Amino acid sequence: MLPAETVLRAAARWLRLLNGTHLAQAWALIRADSRYTDLTQTQYAAALQWLQTLKLVADAGRGDELAADVVALPEALLNVVLFERGLEHASPAWLADADQLIPDPTELPGDALQLAKVLGLTDAAAFNAALRVHGKIDLERRQLIGSAGELELVILLEDLYPGSTTHVALKHDGFGYDILFRYGEYEWHLEVKSTTRRGRLSVHLSRHEHDVGARDPQWRLVVIGLDEGLKLRALATAKHSKIMGRAPRDFSQLSQWASVLHQLGPDDLDAGLNLGDADVLDAAASCRCALQGIGIQSHSMFAWMPQLDA
Template structure:
């Protein structure tokens, strides 16, 4: 009755919905009782089955809420560092709207301005980010857009802050393969060669490196002076 009369489900017939559920079960993505397979934790890992089968993408509402909390903690940690470091202009635009395509405005002068998209993680072994199409398009149109990666500690403070290379981001996102299809979000694992410690713009730094936390994470290596 629901599939037949509810307008939200009027796009497919009951038989098509039934076949879709049967396919999910055959692929091992849904149990015989109709529940999703195992829920995911923070690792965002995918389990791959035998060749030719669909990977089991694990998801749960709790994991999604935890991810959002980590993202918010990273933004707040970077805001604190910028304000404590004496940056004259700091504005948390993400608290106003998602339309900006970045999270924080930071400026030392009229000629030294940065629009920082913040990607946060609690994993020190690798840097995995999710970039939206909107963020990518803002990056390509805005020379002041930069991606700041923040490693968040258990107390909510930043353990490491780094900058991801814009050129690498542009080369790593997928391409639109058809006129009527386009990617909207991409999951990217950032290699060490595309990560620069600190908040490094092309010709200036938002904060001196000495004012930012730095750890040998994400395969980055500290300089001999920093490791003393």
């Protein structure tokens, strides 16, 4: 939760004061200047502690000066940074889905609007700042979930087919896929996208990953559903034609797309690890049969999971 409005106001004043004075001088102004005495010293102390938690002010005993990355910023930008750090620390429930829930500034939730009002930000500035915070948190979360999903798939494949996998993403992130999987004389290149979301399935694909998938007949896009403990609970393979057919198009050599966000549903996926094609149908069918079982008990946890074959 965000602090009370009085503490937010005190925090904004601390940033303004500490941008040009040291702690002792700032405290002296707060105690003596009528512009600051409308708030209590307890509220100022709580605000200072909050700023330390946000890493905007150094810990007590080290001078209590502004953090190096915000020193000398204009007041307006200091308030934007305070808005972003405060929102990130509070982590309201809507923040994880801000890109979907807040299409424009008029849809900002009440807590964000209150913080913006106290800091003197316009709704548009608060909207842009909230989306920046969402993007940072979303990226960090996706990286954590992505690594967990790759590891879960490696463990599963190794349990079924010992020695079959090489987790190439641990060694180099430029191959355009994460796992090299071998089955007999065949091999596949698995790009793994993982999620804990039960309803909406959003898959971020870089231009490089897409281009590798378009050129490499062994490339497959695999979707992993993880539970709250980041354990594998669902497994599906994206239909290649759907992924390639929806990619953006470059209309000029001077402007090229760099990444794409796919929204996928059951019709875009095959249950299990579907490696099938005309040349390796028998081998792929054997793999898929073994790996389809992952979703039998729990695929209904995920609305995006297709029904398993009978």
